[in-house]
Amino acid sequence: MVSDTPRPALTRDRIVQAAVALIEREGADALSMRRVAAELDVAVMSLYNHVPNKTALLEGVAEHVVAGLELERDPAVSWQEGARALVRAFRKVAHDYPRCMTIVFTHKVDTAVGLRPMERALALADAAGFDGGTAVRIMRALLAYAIGAQMREVGMEKMLGHLAETGAKSWNHLDPEEFRHVIAYGPELAAHVPETDFEFGLDLLIAALEALARTGAERTRAAGAGSGTG
């Protein structure tokens, strides 16, 4: 009676949060049902009252992360800046939950929260005057870049970490003929500033979209309202 230890009620949400915390603290490989249960000071099988299996838990983790996307819609801003903000929002959650990202990318998120970013992207493309098929393809291209940029970055960091450990042993004696450019651009390659790389590629895509909009992919808008500013 010193304290009736009112544990805060086991819940799917608490389980998912514990899983996320564990992954961020010790990496995705460290996640196991037993570890999560220990984290919550609960028996392993109790988890299964709230989560059908481990895969579902991982899907919950993915959803939790995606839900962290900040998608405030500011109607005053241009679609270009809106698109930039959307892709950057992806980048921000990737920064907040770096070790969860592989899980996000390798599991489905079939709830409404997963659709929200898609809706946002389609709305932007629509606002820019692109027709439906083009809007979908734009959304997919931006998503592909957002995903790939993050994956590439973590891969790169794994690489650099590995190189730091081994002291770049087998790296220096590359065939200087075949790998001429890799060697020549060594400094640029080593100077890995994710932010710059990310923004560079994003600028490329946005610029391409602007050009596309200018060259007449905005049939929808034009047909509806006539050519305005020409």
Added chain:
Amino acid sequence: MVSDTPRPALTRDRIVQAAVALIEREGADALSMRRVAAELDVAVMSLYNHVPNKTALLEGVAEHVVAGLELERDPAVSWQEGARALVRAFRKVAHDYPRCMTIVFTHKVDTAVGLRPMERALALADAAGFDGGTAVRIMRALLAYAIGAQMREVGMEKMLGHLAETGAKSWNHLDPEEFRHVIAYGPELAAHVPETDFEFGLDLLIAALEALARTGAERTRAAGAGSGTG
């Protein structure tokens, strides 16, 4: 003496190939040291004479897949088409080893074969007249797109497969206000033609690079040789 059963000598290469075959046949989750050993009709621990641990085996798988990249250099072709060919080569191996791709993207490839595509991309950017820093960023943007396009595609297919199973139960009653565009563009979203989506994004990036080259990022070439045909 009926047959001295001359098993073809256990080798790191044979182990990796068996692993790749197993993954492509039954999925990455089915891969275990025991299964690989069974595949080769060998005791489990014999594998460890050629591979230090499972992670190293997966890295071997990743390297094997990357080694399948077809990078013929045709000096007659423009850098634009060269870049297209390079990114498409990524796509081709993704098509040849679909179930291995997640492994490729989540493991380091620190041998020369991993550098080869990078060298190729840098050579192309150099040929287009971009300076070193820009060349590196271009290479990274293209790589990010190649990776992300593939990841997104498999994710999408997992999604569609799931939808086909469940019959899109909880999909129809979305808030029609919030998800206006998703609902309106339903047909375009359902019609998932990976090839078209992929080429669309690739065209965007190449177009952006052409524009970038035109607007004067080719300082290197200009300074070195004077303005020739320009």
Added chain:
DNA sequence: AAGCGCGGACGTACGGTGTACGTCTCACGT
């Protein structure tokens, strides 16, 4: 108030996994 039903926490148990360690066999250099 008494009885009942049920959801949820828990323990046990099984088959599978990665791999450390020790043993045995056999081809080869001396």
Added chain:
DNA sequence: ACGTGAGACGTACACCGTACGTCCGCGCTT
């Protein structure tokens, strides 16, 4: 002929996901 070293192998251990049965306590019905 003999040592030697590489490599195939078996055993063993800690850990994993999860099927199944038990049991307790809360909330409803009577």
